[in-house]
Every structure is written in C-alpha cells, then in structure tokens.
Amino acid sequence: MSADLTKIQPRSQPVNIGSEVASFSPAVEAEIDSHLAKYPVMRSAILPLMFIVQSERGYLDPPGVAYLAKRLSLRITDIWEVATFYSMLYTEPVGRHHIQICKTLSCKIMGEPGITEHVCKRLGIKPGETTSDGKFTVSLVECLGSCGTAPMFQIGFDYYEDLTTEKVDQILNSLA
Amino acid sequence: MLSNDTSVRTSFMSAEPITVTINSREFEVPKGARLIDVCRDKGFDIPSFCYYADLALQASCRMCLVRIDKVPKLQTSCTIICTDGMVVTTQSEEIEKAQRSMLEFLLANHPLDCPVCDRGGECELQEMTFDWGNLEERFTEQKNYQPERFLSPMVANDPQRCILCKRCTRVCDEWMGEDAIEAGGRGAHTVIGTYGGWLDCSQCGNCIEVCPTGTLLDGTYRHQARPWELAQTISTCTYCSDGCQSSIGSRAGEVMRVVARDRYVNGLNGEFLCIKGRFGHPFVNHEKRLRTPLIRYRKGGKLIPATWDEAIRHVAKRLDAIDAEHGSNSIGIVGSPRITNEANFVLRKFATELVGTQNYTATEAFSLRPFFENLGGQLATHKDIRYASTIVLIGGEPEELQPLTGKQIRQAVRNGGAKLIVINAVPIRLLEQAAQFLHIAPGSEDAAVLALAGSDDDGVARKLGVERSALQTLRETLSDAQGDVIFMFGGELTAEAQIVLAQLPQTMAADGRRVLLHPLPLYNNSIGVHDMGMMSGAMNTGQMLDACGQDIRAIYIAGSFQPNDLHLHPDALSKLDFLVVQELFETSTTAFADVVFPAASFAEVDGTFTNNDGLVQRVRQSIPPVNQSKSDWMITAQLAAELGVDFGFQLSASAVFSAIATEVPAYSGLRYPLLKDESNPIQAKHAIAGRRD
Amino acid sequence: MFIGAIGCEPLQLRRVLLENSRTLDVYRKNGGYEALRKVLTTMSPDDVIAEVKKSALRGRGGAGFPTGMKWSFVPKDSPKPKYVVCNADESEPGTFKDRYLMERDPHLLIEGMLIAAYALGAKTNYIYTRGEYRYLIDIMDEALAEARAGGFLGEKILGTDFSSEVYTHTGAGAYICGEETALLSSLEGMRGHPRMKPPFPAVSGLYACPTVVNNVETLTAVPDIITMGGEAYQKLGTEKSGGTKLWSVSGHVKRPGVYELPMGYDDMEKFIMDDCQGIRDGKKLKAVIPGGSSVYIMRADDIIGKDVRMDYEGIVAAGSMVGSGGFIVMDETVDVFESTKNLTEFYKHESCGWCTPCREGTDWLVKVFKRVANGGGRPEDAQLLLDLCDNIEGKSFCPLGDAAAWPIQSAIKRFPEDFRKHLVEGPL
Ligand SMILES: Cc1cc2nc3c(=O)[nH]c(=O)nc-3n(C[C@H](O)[C@H](O)[C@H](O)COP(=O)(O)O)c2cc1C
Numbered sequence A: 001m002s003a004d005l006t007k008i009q010p011r012s013q014p015v016n017i018g019s020e021v022a023s024f025s026p027a028v029e030a031e032i033d034s035h036l037a038k039y040p041v042m043r044s045a046i047l048p049l050m051f052i053v054q055s056e057r058g059y060l061d062p063p064g065v066a067y068l069a070k071r072l073s074l075r076i077t078d079i080w081e082v083a084t085f086y087s088m089l090y091t092e093p094v095g096r097h098h099i100q101i102c103k104t105l106s107c108k109i110m111g112e113p114g115i116t117e118h119v120c121k122r123l124g125i126k127p128g129e130t131t132s133d134g135k136f137t138v139s140l141v142e143c144l145g146s147c148g149t150a151p152m153f154q155i156g157f158d159y160y161e162d163l164t165t166e167k168v169d170q171i172l173n174s175l176a
Numbered sequence B: 001m002l003s004n005d006t007s008v009r010t011s012f013m014s015a016e017p018i019t020v021t022i023n024s025r026e027f028e029v030p031k032g033a034r035l036i037d038v039c040r041d042k043g044f045d046i047p048s049f050c051y052y053a054d055l056a057l058q059a060s061c062r063m064c065l066v067r068i069d070k071v072p073k074l075q076t077s078c079t080i081i082c083t084d085g086m087v088v089t090t091q092s093e094e095i096e097k098a099q100r101s102m103l104e105f106l107l108a109n110h111p112l113d114c115p116v117c118d119r120g121g122e123c124e125l126q127e128m129t130f131d132w133g134n135l136e137e138r139f140t141e142q143k144n145y146q147p148e149r150f151l152s153p154m155v156a157n158d159p160q161r162c163i164l165c166k167r168c169t170r171v172c173d174e175w176m177g178e179d180a181i182e183a184g185g186r187g188a189h190t191v192i193g194t195y196g197g198w199l200d201c202s203q204c205g206n207c208i209e210v211c212p213t214g215t216l217l218d219g220t221y222r223h224q225a226r227p228w229e230l231a232q233t234i235s236t237c238t239y240c241s242d243g244c245q246s247s248i249g250s251r252a253g254e255v256m257r258v259v260a261r262d263r264y265v266n267g268l269n270g271e272f273l274c275i276k277g278r279f280g281h282p283f284v285n286h287e288k289r290l291r292t293p294l295i296r297y298r299k300g301g302k303l304i305p306a307t308w309d310e311a312i313r314h315v316a317k318r319l320d321a322i323d324a325e326h327g328s329n330s331i332g333i334v335g336s337p338r339i340t341n342e343a344n345f346v347l348r349k350f351a352t353e354l355v356g357t358q359n360y361t362a363t364e365a366f367s368l369r370p371f372f373e374n375l376g377g378q379l380a381t382h383k384d385i386r387y388a389s390t391i392v393l394i395g396g397e398p399e400e401l402q403p404l405t406g407k408q409i410r411q412a413v414r415n416g417g418a419k420l421i422v423i424n425a426v427p428i429r430l431l432e433q434a435a436q437f438l439h440i441a442p443g444s445e446d447a448a449v450l451a452l453a454g455s456d457d458d459g460v461a462r463k464l465g466v467e468r469s470a471l472q473t474l475r476e477t478l479s480d481a482q483g484d485v486i487f488m489f490g491g492e493l494t495a496e497a498q499i500v501l502a503q504l505p506q507t508m509a510a511d512g513r514r515v516l517l518h519p520l521p522l523y524n525n526s527i528g529v530h531d532m533g534m535m536s537g538a539m540n541t542g543q544m545l546d547a548c549g550q551d552i553r554a555i556y557i558a559g560s561f562q563p564n565d566l567h568l569h570p571d572a573l574s575k576l577d578f579l580v581v582q583e584l585f586e587t588s589t590t591a592f593a594d595v596v597f598p599a600a601s602f603a604e605v606d607g608t609f610t611n612n613d614g615l616v617q618r619v620r621q622s623i624p625p626v627n628q629s630k631s632d633w634m635i636t637a638q639l640a641a642e643l644g645v646d647f648g649f650q651l652s653a654s655a656v657f658s659a660i661a662t663e664v665p666a667y668s669g670l671r672y673p674l675l676k677d678e679s680n681p682i683q684a685k686h687a688i689a690g691r692r693d
Numbered sequence C: 001m002f003i004g005a006i007g008c009e010p011l012q013l014r015r016v017l018l019e020n021s022r023t024l025d026v027y028r029k030n031g032g033y034e035a036l037r038k039v040l041t042t043m044s045p046d047d048v049i050a051e052v053k054k055s056a057l058r059g060r061g062g063a064g065f066p067t068g069m070k071w072s073f074v075p076k077d078s079p080k081p082k083y084v085v086c087n088a089d090e091s092e093p094g095t096f097k098d099r100y101l102m103e104r105d106p107h108l109l110i111e112g113m114l115i116a117a118y119a120l121g122a123k124t125n126y127i128y129t130r131g132e133y134r135y136l137i138d139i140m141d142e143a144l145a146e147a148r149a150g151g152f153l154g155e156k157i158l159g160t161d162f163s164s165e166v167y168t169h170t171g172a173g174a175y176i177c178g179e180e181t182a183l184l185s186s187l188e189g190m191r192g193h194p195r196m197k198p199p200f201p202a203v204s205g206l207y208a209c210p211t212v213v214n215n216v217e218t219l220t221a222v223p224d225i226i227t228m229g230g231e232a233y234q235k236l237g238t239e240k241s242g243g244t245k246l247w248s249v250s251g252h253v254k255r256p257g258v259y260e261l262p263m264g265y266d267d268m269e270k271f272i273m274d275d276c277q278g279i280r281d282g283k284k285l286k287a288v289i290p291g292g293s294s295v296y297i298m299r300a301d302d303i304i305g306k307d308v309r310m311d312y313e314g315i316v317a318a319g320s321m322v323g324s325g326g327f328i329v330m331d332e333t334v335d336v337f338e339s340t341k342n343l344t345e346f347y348k349h350e351s352c353g354w355c356t357p358c359r360e361g362t363d364w365l366v367k368v369f370k371r372v373a374n375g376g377g378r379p380e381d382a383q384l385l386l387d388l389c390d391n392i393e394g395k396s397f398c399p400l401g402d403a404a405a406w407p408i409q410s411a412i413k414r415f416p417e418d419f420r421k422h423l424v425e426g427p428l
C-alpha cells in the first residue's frame, strides 16, 4: 500500500484535494475576519464564511473548500459534512440567477404550478435544471416565508412576491 | 451486543446501590448505571444499533425503546441513567410494535442482497430481522439507490446498506482522533462518506469492524469467503507490544482475514485493531515463505534444500566441533522479541543448560532489564489507562507504535477527563489531547525522568530546554493527582533513567493515588523475551556482532538481526565459522547462513506472548505450519535431542509452558487452561523491588 | 397584504406602518429604548423575570412555553458565560410574522434581546436568522450599528455599567435549525442536528453554557411588558396566555396578512369571514390549518358556528393548536389529499436524517403519497399511512417526527372523502 494512504492528516491542515487553495481580495478577507470576530469558537463562522466563498466562486469548489478548511483549521471532511447538510450551500455549480420557486402549501394553492410552468416554458428547462448558457437555474424549494404574498420566488437573495405571469416576464426580461 | 463491556458501567458508578423494577422484578443496581446496560445485565434483551459502550451517545436508531412509569412517551434506554425507584417495562405489545417498526423502517431502503453481502452471516441487521421473524414486506416502493464504491484499497463501501448508526464516524473520531469519515447530506439522503469519496486516514479499518451491516467492508477480503466457511481462531496480534486479541479467520490452511468482532473475541482491545493487526496477515501464506530446510555446504556456495534430518544433524555436528575447538562461550545464541515465550524459553535453556554459553541475547534493541530489576510498582493494564486520572508520556509515539495504548489514552482524556502530560522531543499527534506538553531537547528524555524524580530544577530545565515554571506545573499536577497516575516511556530511556522511573511508584504513591508503570517497547513479545531470561546474557547483539570471528565463532539465531545492526557491522556475519538461522523468509541474515530452518509464523503455532501490561496471552494455531516449517521451540528441542539432551516436552507447547511456570517466578502457577478466557487476561507477577536509594 | 391589529390597539405592530419605521430615530420618537432604560436604571434582573412571569407571556415559536419560567431556569450562580439567542429561523410553512417584525421594527427586537440579556446576565447574544432572509440580516446589521452608535448596545449601555453585544448569524436552508437545540448545533458550526434533552439549553446550550432561545415575536413582546407592566400586558389576553399574538394569514382569504389579535380573540369564524374579509371569489371555506403546517387540520364545520376562541386552550378544544400562528385557509377547490402530500414532502425534505423513524418514515410516506397520486392507490393505503404515522409519532428523536405525522393523521380522520377518492373506495 502506498505511503500516502497510511499517513494521518493532522487536524490542523486540509487533506490534499488538488493543491489549489482559493485566495481572496483584502476586502473579502476583512469581511471574513469580521465574521470570525463574532464568535468565541472559530468553527461557528463556518456558515457565514461558506456564503462568502460561494458568492465569490459561484459554489463551494475544491479550492474554496480547501480555503475554508485552512481558514477554520478544520478537516476537509468537516467542511463537507456541513456543506452537504444545508440546502442553500452548493457543492456543484448553479446558474448565475438561481430562481427558487416556493412550492409549499400556501404558494401551491395560490398558483405556484402556473408560475413554475411559465418560468420553465420561458427558459426551456425543467425544475432542477440549468440553462445551457449557465445563466438560469430553476429549483422548487420549500416555504420561504412569503405565504401572505404567494405565489413567490427568490432569485439569489431577492424576494419576488404576489407573482403573476406578467410580473414573471418583466422580471426575467430585466435579467435577460 | 457490546454491552458486555462492563468497564464503562463500573466507571461512573458510586458504591451506593439503588432499586429499579424491570418487568415487575426488583433489582439492586449501582447508582449512575445506564438502563440499557442494566437490562441486558439482568438478562432482558434490548435491541440496539447505535448504542456502543464508551462512545458518544447517539440515540438515533430508536431500537432500544422501553416504557418507564409516569413518563408519557417511550424512552430510549441507551440514554436513561437509572434513578431510585424507577419502574421499567421492556416487553409489551406496545414496545414490540415500536421496535419492530424501527426495524421495518431500517429495512425499507435496505437492499435484499444478503446472499452476496460479505457481512451475510455476521450482520447485526440480518440477525435482528431473523430474531423478530415474520416481518411481512409492507414496503413495496422503489428503494433509494446508491452505488457501491471503494473509499480506499482497504475500505469497500455500499452506502445503500447503511442504517446510519454512526458507529464508524464515532470510532474514527473518538478512538483514532482522525475524524476522517463523516455523515454528509441530509434526511433520507444522508450518507456516510468523505469529501470526494476518498478516505484519507491511517486505514485502521475500525470503521469496518464496528459496522453492524455490510456498509463498510474489508476491501482486501471482499468476496473472498463467507464467514461460515472460516475457522475462527482467537489469538494474539504479532505486530506490537499492546497484544490485541483478534480472531484469525482461516480456510483450507490459508489465513483469509483478521478481525476483532465481539462475536468471536473479547480481548483487552474490544473491537479495536490497527492497520497492521487487521491487514498485515498476508505474509503468513506468502509464496516467498521458506519451503524446506537449507544447507550451505561450503562458504560462498549456494543454500541447497535439505531434509530436516540432514539439516539438524549437520548443525549438531558443526556446533559440537566448534564447542570442542573454541569452547562453549564461542557459540552465540540469539532469541527474538517477535517469537513466543515458549520459543525463547527453550532457546535460553539450549544456551545455558545445553551449550553452556554466557553469550546469549535477543534482537531487542531496547532492553528492559534495568527497569524490571528495579520495578517499584505494578504495570498498568490498558483498562487502567482508560480510567487513569493522570498520564505522563515520556518519549515514545504510542499512536504509531502501540496504537491501542494511543486509543486508551485518547478515551481516558475524552471520556474520563484524564490529564495527559506529553514529554517529547517531537510534537506527536496525541498533543491534541494533552493538558501539558513539554517540548524537550532531543535526547534529553533521561533528564526529564530526573525532573520527575524531583532533582534540581534549574540545571534540568536548562538541559531540557523548557521553562522552569513548566516543570513546576508538572510537579503540581502530579502532587495534586488523585486516582491512578500512569507513567509511560518509550525506547529512548537509558538504563539509569529506567531505574529512576521504575522506582517512581515507591516515592510517589500516596493515599488515594496509585502509581502505575507502562513501558512502550516495540515488539509483541518484548516483555516475554526479557521474562524468559533471554536478555540476561553477557552481551547484547551489538557486542556479539563485534565479537564475530574472535570470541564468537558460531551463532544460532531465531529470526534475523535488525537491519541497522548489520548495517553497523557490515561483514561481522561473514567472519563466523557457522551461522544457523530460523526464519520465515530469506533475509539479510540468512544471506550469511550455513543452515536455515524454515520457522512457523504466529498463525501456525501454539504459545504465549506477554504484552506491555505484563499480560500473558495465548497464541493459538489457526492453520497447519506452512510448507515444511516448524515452530521455533520444536526446532530447538530437536536440535537439543540430536545433541543428546531431551528437554522432554513431547512436542507439546503446553508442556513447555508448564516448564516456564516452574522456572520463571513471575509465571509461577500459570497453565494454558488458566489463560483460556481472553476477556480475563492474567498478569505476570513481576517481582516488586523495594525502595532503592 | 394587510398588516395591523384587530380587536385591540396595535402593540407589537405599533410602529410597523410608520415612515422609516426601521430607523433609530423613528423608534426613539415612539418610545423606543425607554423600556431598556427603565430596566437598566430601576430594575434588578429578578424584577425583570418576575415582570415577564406576571405577563403570562408564552413562547411564540410554537411550543408556547411560559417565557418567564424558561428564563428562571438559567442558573444564576453559573460561572460560565450566558447567551440569549433569538430564533429567527421562521421556516414553519404558513408563518411569516417574524419577517415583518424584523423588516420594519428591528430596534424592537434589539431592545427585547437586551432586556433579556440583562435579566439573564448575558454579555453576548445572537440572532439566528434563516439564510433565505439575507435582506433581514442586512437590516438587522444596520440597526445594530445604529444602536451601537447611539449607545444602546455594546459597552456601558445608556451609561450604566451593563455591557452586552448582539450579533447576527445566518442559517443556510434547514427547517430543523428552527428547533432550538439544532439551532445551537448549527450556531456552533456543526450539522443542524437536534441534541439530547436534558440537558436543556437553559442549563447547557450554546458552547455548553446556559442559553435562552426565544422566538422573535416573544422577545419583541418584552419591551411592552416592561413599559406597561406584566399585569397590564397579561390582561390584554387571557389568564393563561397573556398579551397579543401575531397570526400569519395565508391562502384563499380576500385579505391575507399579519394580524395582531388579543389572545382569546372571539372567534375564528368572525376572524376569517370578517377580519380577513372571507373567502376569495365567492368560494366556500373548506379547511384551516391554524398554527403552521405542523398542527392538526380543521374542517370548516369545526369552525363555522362553533365559536372557536383564538388562544392556546380555545384552539386545542376545537381540535388543533396555536403553534406558530401560521393560519392557512383553504377553500373548496383544495384536495386535502394533495395538500397533505405537499406538507409530507416538506417534512421529508427537512428531516435532518438523525433518527430512524423520521428519516425513513417520511421517505416512505412520500413514496406512498406519490404512488397514490399517480393512480396506484390501494384501499389499504389509508391504514398504511396511519400506521406509519403511528410508528413515527412519539418515537422520533425530536418533535419534527410528530410534526410530520399529525397533519396526515388529522387529514385522514377529518377528510376521509378526499382520500377515498384516490384510494378507490377503501375502508377509512
Ligand atoms: C421542527 C421544529 C421547528 C421549529 N422551528 C421554529 C422556528 O422556525 N422558529 C421558532 O421561533 N421556533 C421554532 N421551533 C420552536 C423552538 O424549538 C423553540 O421552542 C422556540 O424557539 C423557543 O422560543 P419561544 O419560547 O420564544 O417560543 C421549532 C421547533 C421544532 C420542533
């Protein structure tokens, strides 16, 4: 058995998942520091930091994961177990505009199916797919807390509520 | 399952008993006892998957549900600590339905491929399903599919079979401190794995061992055999001085696997093994094993296969001649810390009683003779380590060299709140657990021991290259310590330091404080080879090699010289008139041999090893000797017979052991039958030397 | 969408409709941070807890646990640091009240948290907001900065020697992280798995230190309790549950929104038909889920003419629960089999996967629902669903298992016809 199989990775450094480790601008590093400063325990900052890495790199790619492990002195596996638990963290690439349509009860009975059909028709993809140009991804997600203004979807972090097919067209046009 | 580790129970318990009623029978149980353990102890079966003694509680499988009076919901008995007057029901319709349904849930997405699963026949899920019987298949939907994969050459993984008891992730973290395997995903999509599906760790394989299903499997044994085809032989590992108990699975004279599953063996190591002990067995049936005795009729000639009779006769003749010409001290006898007590014992008899030479030793670089001659207290067992209050580790790297000790230390700190003090020239990984680390200058381990013994701080501190205050802290920790204080030391210590350290119990023990010692030698029988007197000769291997060609004319060695010994004495062996080697393989020593005897490996012999706890543990023959090999002691006995002395062992290892029991005081009274139960190992009674000044 | 109070003066919603309601300035002009000043200058921590106890305030997160009592569980003598954590994970389907409180009156939450922090001696406090509410986190951060600058937060608050910090923290998409122990795991940077209770957070919570977890609405009620006094606040509601409650109304009503009602408001029918202006386009009321997706579904005829009082006891008597106040109204066009399938899919998606019954049970339930929906229904499926629910309920590690079972149990019991349709005339 090859030597590298038997060696133990010290907790303090990430295992080698491709040598590249992401690096960020001083501004981003400063933001990361501001989050780390909030907690007595570094690991607590894992979610905020993951969002930052994600917005910088599109998703939690290997260099980004390596960076997180290093920055938080955790093992790669620790990053993996957390990243895969939360539905807003992506370990695969997604479209630049991630359209997340709420499919839970209130939206469902207030017209979500029509909205979904319309969005998918316009973009020519099914829920869970990304347009070939990588611009849009459509997902059906669970309740986003806009039941009073249903139907709704979220693009990135922006809420679009009381949706009608006309409104959807305007929104998509503004992004196109 | 697994509840038979009573140590966990006893650990937290105070003496005062309380009363609990289980299924309307009253029992006295110690305060602080865990309900699931108590129930099983009293013979009430409680199913469980996630509960595993001395691992973090999980309470996730929900199999262990019981009813406790005045509590609205069913409770998981694995999380309940008994309280006085508690009234418990473990058997009722309600409970059976609950437990059945949990099993039904676990089976819902579990593939029905037991016939092709390596765990089939020793799978806890399969057994529980059989026990419950008639589980009608209500789940008629599509099962969630996940592909099989290899996490490493050692670890095969079929995620679909996983019941998420998380024993694997917990042993990886809590036993090994590696945290290499984790749960990813969420809900029904939760899967045990690693980032990128590659397991980057020490490959100990403990995750495989504790897996109750066929989810994590031995990649080297995959689809090789079915458990019921294997003969399971309980034996002692041959790789380090911890002496883990394992079960050798063999079929048709071949060792197929080595495991520590508690259904087969319950030793000091529980289900723990390291990479060497678990995966290091293929050498046994290796095609390069020596096939016959070999004779080199003239120097520089080739080793030529011979019969046993020829070889024995040849050796006897030559030894006689050399004895006659140069005297018996010209014959060197070399034992080995790798072979059994029986082998070393017979070899020593051969040296002292038959040949009558003073020049005998063993290929053990680290002689514990000074330590044992001044032994001031008891040796710590691995159980003592787990429940110690304070552990001082001087030199050594247990995690690499004595992995079980490493695991016990980690759990002592993690679960027992023990204080670990690491004194080392290099930052070993156990630092993660250490309360204090003295990063001392290389080679100053001796000085560290003196510091412990309380000699002048300033000089010592300077020598060690640490702050004086650090030594002060260390001293305080020790003087405040209650419970068991254990001193461990690696092979760095000189004779003088060994003596001082061996005496610490005499000076440090106090009311409420036991002081125990734990040497960390390298080999599976380092202690035994000393006990058998093999280390009491006039020279060590280095000196013997120096003397080759002058005082030493012939050497009879079991095993081979350490490569670096030979490196330091390049042409020593070529200066010998005669060299006899007992070996498994051709080595840099057999290269000089005039006669080579094919020896049997640990898997092929009966005998005993003595581990670093001083525990005398059985080695059992699991397969017949490979090729024409014979066990070391038999070869020596035959040679003796040829030289006209019958040791009278009638070819039985137990006879040799009785002889040991009569001649070696520390082993007096021991017999194989007394050593039968690996779960209650017996400690050799090494003489305790009184205080020396 | 309507926001406002019915049947009482707006209390928690007092400011939300004002111009720039989220600025410190407007907040101050409307009595903001006076309660905090009162507490810091005239009250002892025990006084505060006593006042909250008097108010009969019950947790608005769903469990309805008396807040004063929860606070009193925190060991005073513990040498460890103590934490107040605001549960702003608001993910219970049908619930969106916390969102508007934070969006429009962030300082109210800050003041509430600081009063709690003073009562419990917490120097550090966190607001755990669901990741999807990123814009609320930005709003809170702005408000926190304002408060800090204004001397209401941080060192020596209002010149007293009480110092306490409040930080925002983001979730990342996991309903289970609303469960207080899972929230704490998540806040520690772990997977959002619930933890064993006991020990309860009040004793061993965040970083194993004494911790109080309270919902946004709970904490934002505190300043008014201090200002008007516990008794007065309690009197707004009933004896057992004081004050007012926010109801997030969604579904087929003409006027959905966030309604502030006095606890014990009479009655649910009036609320739906008058206050929410009845059912859209002349349709008939069919069903109501009054307390967020996790509670029993109610039939129209359990409400119409039944005079259902809107407080904990009243709604329990009517066969459901207040829960989080996520009030989902469904008209006759809704197929309760479909709506139940929808919620079951939610619970499957959100099950954390820790324990067997919830992980495997919700997965199995969804598979049955899907098969039935695709025309593969069998008469015995109703019994199967009920039995699976029975095997999950009360056996899971945390209450999410129960929450997944209750909607199904109540739906099959109360809307058998909708299931029979799909199960081709099976026994129900
Ligand atoms: C599955 C589950 C989800 C929950 N989600 C929330 C939530 O989104 N927001 C919330 O405030 N409480 C939620 N809770 C209740 C919390 O566990 C906790 O009781 C509450 O935050 C305590 O605050 P309170 O006493 O102010 O209500 C949830 C509970 C469970 C079991």
Ligand code: SF4
Pocket (backbone or CB within 6 Å): C176, C194, C350, C351, C352, C353, C354, C355, C356, C358, C359, C396, C397, C398, C399, C400, C401
């Ligand atoms: S019930 Fe079990 S699986 Fe479900 S959310 Fe709670 S702990 Fe996780």
Ligand code: FES
Pocket (backbone or CB within 6 Å): B047, B048, B049, B050, B051, B058, B059, B060, B061, B062, B063, B064, B065, B076, B077, B078, B079
């Ligand atoms: S053994 Fe108790 S829940 Fe698994």
